[in-house]
Structure formats: structure tokens, C-alpha cells
Amino acid sequence: MNRTFQVDLRGVVDLLSHHLYSSPRVYLRELMQNAVDAVTARRAADEAAPAEIAVGVTGRTLTITDSGIGLTEEQVHELLATIGRSSKRDQLGFARHEFLGQFGIGLLSAFLVADEVRVLTRSLDGSAAVEWIGRADGTYRIGPAEREVPGTTVELTAREGAEQWFAEETVTELCALFGSLLPFTVTVQGKAISGAGTPWRKDDRAPGQRMADLVGHAQDVLGFTPFDVIDLNVPEAGLTGVAYVLPFPANPAEHAGHRVYLKRMLLTESADSLLPGWAFFARCVVDAGELRPTASREALYSDGLLDSTREALGEHLRGWLVGLTRTDPARLSRFLEIHHLGVKALALHDEEMLRLVEQWMPMETNVGRMTLADFRSRHGDVRYTLTTDDFRQMAAVAAAQGLAVVNGGYTYDSEIIARLPLIDPAQSVRRLEPTDLMTRFDSVPPTTELELRPFLVAAQRSMDQLGCEVVLRSFEPASLPVLYLVDRSAAFQAELRSTKDRVDELWAGVLAAFDKPADDRPQLVLNHRNALVRRVCSTREPEKVALAVESLYGQALLLGYHPIRPADAALLNRSFLGLLEGLLDRAVPLED
Numbered sequence: 001m002n003r004t005f006q007v008d009l010r011g012v013v014d015l016l017s018h019h020l021y022s023s024p025r026v027y028l029r030e031l032m033q034n035a036v037d038a039v040t041a042r043r044a045a046d047e048a049a050p051a052e053i054a055v056g057v058t059g060r061t062l063t064i065t066d067s068g069i070g071l072t073e074e075q076v077h078e079l080l081a082t083i084g085r086s087s088k089r090d091q092l093g094f095a096r097h098e099f100l101g102q103f104g105i106g107l108l109s110a111f112l113v114a115d116e117v118r119v120l121t122r123s124l125d126g127s128a129a130v131e132w133i134g135r136a137d138g139t140y141r142i143g144p145a146e147r148e149v150p151g152t153t154v155e156l157t158a159r160e161g162a163e164q165w166f167a168e169e170t171v172t173e174l175c176a177l178f179g180s181l182l183p184f185t186v187t188v189q190g191k192a193i194s195g196a197g198t199p200w201r202k203d204d205r206a207p208g209q210r211m212a213d214l215v216g217h218a219q220d221v222l223g224f225t226p227f228d229v230i231d232l233n234v235p236e237a238g239l240t241g242v243a244y245v246l247p248f249p250a251n252p253a254e255h256a257g258h259r260v261y262l263k264r265m266l267l268t269e270s271a272d273s274l275l276p277g278w279a280f281f282a283r284c285v286v287d288a289g290e291l292r293p294t295a296s297r298e299a300l301y302s303d304g305l306l307d308s309t310r311e312a313l314g315e316h317l318r319g320w321l322v323g324l325t326r327t328d329p330a331r332l333s334r335f336l337e338i339h340h341l342g343v344k345a346l347a348l349h350d351e352e353m354l355r356l357v358e359q360w361m362p363m364e365t366n367v368g369r370m371t372l373a374d375f376r377s378r379h380g381d382v383r384y385t386l387t388t389d390d391f392r393q394m395a396a397v398a399a400a401q402g403l404a405v406v407n408g409g410y411t412y413d414s415e416i417i418a419r420l421p422l423i424d425p426a427q428s429v430r431r432l433e434p435t436d437l438m439t440r441f442d443s444v445p446p447t448t449e450l451e452l453r454p455f456l457v458a459a460q461r462s463m464d465q466l467g468c469e470v471v472l473r474s475f476e477p478a479s480l481p482v483l484y485l486v487d488r489s490a491a492f493q494a495e496l497r498s499t500k501d502r503v504d505e506l507w508a509g510v511l512a513a514f515d516k517p518a519d520d521r522p523q524l525v526l527n528h529r530n531a532l533v534r535r536v537c538s539t540r541e542p543e544k545v546a547l548a549v550e551s552l553y554g555q556a557l558l559l560g561y562h563p564i565r566p567a568d569a570a571l572l573n574r575s576f577l578g579l580l581e582g583l584l585d586r587a588v589p590l591e592d
């Protein structure tokens with residue numbers, strides 16, 4: 001024998017309040033929504049039918065009255081008293097797109113704040129009015145009622161502890177929050193809270209008024225004055241609305257909350273999946289007829305339509321940006337100043353954005369700040385450093401050799417530069433290595449080199465302890481006595497060795513396998529064009545040579561922003577004290 005499930009309503013209400021809805025306040029939204037659906041159903045049959053929803057509060061009691069389609073006694077049994085039964089699905093059980101509701105559970109949210117729900121309804125079909133009283137314990141009764149006109153009134157009395165949700169101010173605020181854009185007359189205590197329509201509607205407002213309304217709207221609901229306003233329209237999702245461009249930089253990792261209305265009823269103030277991740281510089285307010293809500297009706301349901309809508313909205317924002325390049329470059333520059341990180345992130349995936357960055361975004365170079373487009377037209381090849389430290393170490397010396405270099409060390413810059421061949425396949429892009437500089441330096445004449453051999457041997461001996469090779473070259477600028485050059489593999493080996501010294505035996509053994517004898521040791525390049533270096537080279541006393549070379553080494557590390565290891569710090573200290581001592585040896589003591 002088949003039996004019917006028994007449902008414990010208290011268990012269901014507990015489930016709704018603790019696991020589905022974020023706050024009891026949703027009861028008002030669910031009741032408004034039912035009223036809206038009832039009015040919509042009546043209007044479908046009669047376009048001229050009244051479309052009014054009135055909310056009233058007296059003490060602990062709230063009523064919501066609609067001029068909707070109403071229910072017959074039979075429908076009351078079937079729809080109000082059956083959990084999960086909804087009149088808003090078609091024969092196949094799919095949500096009918098003209099209605100907000102679909103799950104057949106919304107009315108139960110009234111039990112979040114009341115023990116009893118009273119529904120007084122009269123169907124449009126002319127049958128007698130009915131009263132239904134449902135209780136949180138799962139029982140209901142039904143009886144005849146007095147009602148002249150078709151429609152429904154739902155009445156709730158606050159349960160002890162839930163009175164705050166019935167306070168006139170709270171009710172007005174919530175009704176306005178959920179329903180201010182509804183296309184029907186909605187009143188609370190007789191005062192209209194709807195009717196103005198969406199602020200982005202296109203109508204015959206005076207020129208400039210629409211924009212002023214939109215800016216005011218952003219200030220009211222989002223709390224900022226937008227940098228710009230972008231109209232949005234995605235017909236397949238029945239979506240219209242606006243994206244407000246933030247007037248301040250936003251954190252790319254933080255998902256901005258968008259305000260989403262479904263059929264003019266607020267769904268959420270914090271939808272995070274509406275725009276592509278890169279579009280973090282915009283906050284949207286949209287109304288969508290075809291996007292689906294989750295069962296809690298507090299978020300968007302993730303489906304194919306949401307995915308394609310997100311893509312289409314991304315296109316709108318991209319189109320706006322590209323449009324600015326043509327119509328208002330000054331405005332574009334201001335936008336880029338604020339949102340450079342977002343746009344650069346975008347340029348990593350999108351060729352059009354790459355072009356935008358190349359054309360408009362200034363970068364740091366050793367020949368002044370300029371866009372990549374300017375740099376390319378002036379210097380052809382694009383040489384860049386991977387880090388800002390590399391840039392600082394090499395910028396001045398490279399400039400003196402006639403080499404223009406872009407600092408690729410800021411977030412995304414080196415990746416963007418490396419992608420330049422995508423927009424111009426003939427473009428040569430090269431990372432500048434310290435060793436590239438070496439090839440530009442002049443060798444000293446062989447006779448001089450031979451003459452200075454004893455000095456170089458002594459100098460090398462003092463640098464062996466630091467794993468550094470001493471080299472003599474002539475280069476510009478002559479004012480720079482010394483340069484410390486580390487190429488990528490030497491930097492890696494140096495780091496490996498310093499880690500090996502610090503870790504336990506087992507791990508040090510593993511690291512040793514990667515430790516190659518370095519033929520690419522860091523180089524201390526002495527500049528023979530520098531007068532001081534010439535004097536140092538003429539020194540023959542090994543102790544003085546060591547002191548001078550160690551001091552130059554220390555200076556090269558500091559000038560080039562190189563990391564200072566413990567051995568370097570010790571050497572810096574020693575050479576400083578040595579220099580001081582030398583100075584004092586030569587000083588004439590004060591006479592008494």
C-alpha cells in the first residue's frame with residue numbers, strides 16, 4: 001500500500017531559517033514576491049487590471065494586500081497547504097519565466113517571524129472568498145470570508161522575539177530595498193515606495209538628467225561618485241542596467257559585490273559572479289528577467305546563461321575602454337592612473353587590452369617615462385629587466401652605453417613586454433642581462449693589462465673568499481669606479497650556496513647536487529676610465545690593494561642595491577675600519 005510522506009513543519013522552518021535564508025527579513029521579500037506574481041498573473045489576462053500592493057503595520061501585526069489573481073478554495077488546499085507546490089511552474093515542472101517564484105516554499109518564510117499566517121483571498125474567477133489560517137505546528141484551517149474584490153491579503157502577527165521585523169521603519173526600509181524598482185504601485189502605510197522606474201531607463205528626461213540620476217543612484221546605493229557610467233544590455237538574459245566605474249583603485253583579489261534585481265525585485269546587493277574577474281574596476285546594478293536565483297533567492301544560480309551573460313558584460317566594459325581611446329584620451333589616462341593594475345592584468349589575456357597598455361600606459365625606462373609604443377618607435381628593440389633591482393643596478397650604466405632599457409619589475413610589466421610580439425610579430429623583445437653590459441665595455445690595452453698583472457692577482461686573491469671575479473674594463477660613465485655584475489645563473493648559485501650553509505646536513509647534501517663549480521661567478525668590474533681606480537691600480541702593496549678592492553666591492557654592492565650577505569657585511573665593516581685607520585695614521589695629531 002502506498003503511503004504519503006508526513007512533513008514536520010517545524011523541522012522545515014528550522015531548516016529554512018538556519019540553512020537557507022541569511023536573515024528573517026526575507027519573509028517580507030517572499031510575501032511581496034507572491035503579491036507581485038499574483039498581480040502579474042491577473043495582468044496577463046487583463047492588461048488594465050489594477051496593479052497595487054499595499055503593506056500596513058499596526059503594532060505587532062503586518063498585512064500585505066494585493067490586487068492579484070486570488071485563489072479558490074480548492075487552490076488554497078492545493079497550493080498554500082502543500083509544501084513544494086507552486087502555480088508558477090509549467091506542466092513539465094519548469095519555472096515559468098514571467099514569475100518570480102518557482103519552488104513553492106516562499107510562504108513558509110512567514111513562519112520565521114510568526115506562529116500563524118492568515119490568508120484572506122478571493123479568486124478572479126468569481127468564486128467565494130476564503131480564509132486560510134496556517135500554523136507553525138503544521139496544522140491549518142479554512143473557512144468562508146468576506147471580500148468584495150479579487151485579490152489576497154496575508155496577515156501575520158509577530159512571534160515573541162521577532163517584533164523588530166514588524167517595526168514600521170524597518171518594514172518601510174526593507175520594502176523599499178526589495179521593491180523600489182517594481183513596475184507596480186507599492187505602498188507602505190499608504191506611502192508609495194516604488195514607481196520611478198529604473199534609473200537607467202531610456203526615456204524623455206532632459207539631456208543630462210539621466211546621467212545626473214545615475215550618478216545620484218550610485219551615490220545612494222553604492223556610496224561613491226562614479227568615474228564613469230556604462231550602459232549594459234544583454235537581451236538573452238533580459239538584462240539591462242549600468243556598470244559604475246570605481247573612482248578609486250580596487251583590490252583585484254577582492255570580488256566586488258554587484259546589485260542584482262530579478263524582474264525588478266532585489267535579489268542581492270553582493271553578487272560576485274556577474275562580471276569576469278578582470279573587471280574589478282566596475283560595480284554593476286542590473287535587472288535581469290531571465291537569470292535564475294538559487295533557492296534562497298539571495299544569489300545567482302550558476303548556469304550556462306550566467307556564463308554567457310558574464311562574457312557579454314565583459315565585452316561591454318572592454319568596448320567602453322576601447323571607445324575611450326578614440327574619443328577621450330585624457331579621460332583614458334586618468335582611468336589608467338587609477339586602475340592600472342586591473343588593466344595590466346587584463347592585457348595578459350587579451351590582445352586588445354595589450355594594445356591599450358602599449359599605446360597609453362607609461363612605463364619606467366632609463367631614458368625617461370614613456371609608453372611602450374613611444375619606446376618602440378624611438379629605440380626599436382625592447383630591452384627590459386625582470387626586476388626593479390636589476391633595473392636599478394643596470395639603468396645608468398646601460399644608458400651610458402647607449403642602451404635603452406624598460407623596467408619590467410613592476411607588477412605584470414615584464415609579462416606584458418614579453419607579449420609585445422603578439423601585436424607585432426617583427427618586434428624583438430630581450431631581457432637585459434648584466435653580461436650583456438660586459439660585451440659593451442672596452443678592454444684595456446694588452447700592455448696596460450700586463451703592467452697591472454701583479455695588482456690584478458692581488459685583487460683577485462682578496463676577492464676569492466667571496467666567490468667573485470675581478471675584471472678590468474673601460475666604460476662610461478667615467479665617474480663610476482666599479483660595477484658588480486651578477487647574471488641569472490650566478491645569482492642562483494649564490495643563493496644556493498648561502499642556503500646550503502644554513503640548512504642541516506641532509507638537505508645540504510641534496511642542494512650540493514645542484515651546486516656547479518662556477519665559471520659564471522659574479523664579476524667586480526673595475527673601470528679603468530675612472531681616476532680613482534687608476535690610482536688604486538698603481539698600488540703595489542698587497543695589503544693596500546686588498547683594502548682598496550674590498551672597499552670598492554662594498555661600494556658596488558650598495559650602489560647596485562645588491563643583497564648584503566653576512567660575509568659581505570663583515571667585509572664592509574673591515575674595510576671601513578681599515579680605511580679609517582689609514583686615514584688616522586696619516587693625520588697630524590693636535591698639538592697640546
Ligand SMILES: Nc1ncnc2c1ncn2[C@@H]1O[C@H](COP(=O)(O)OP(=O)(O)OP(=O)(O)O)[C@@H](O)[C@H]1O
Nearest residue numbers: 034035038079086087101102103104105106107152
Ligand atoms: N498573494 C498570493 N496571491 C495568489 N496566490 C498566492 C499568493 N501567495 C501565494 N500564492 C500561491 O501559493 C503558492 C505557493 O507560494 P510560495 O510562496 O510558497 O511559493 P512560490 O511563490 O510558488 O515559489 P517560491 O518558493 O519560489 O517563492 C504560489 O505558487 C501561489 O500559487
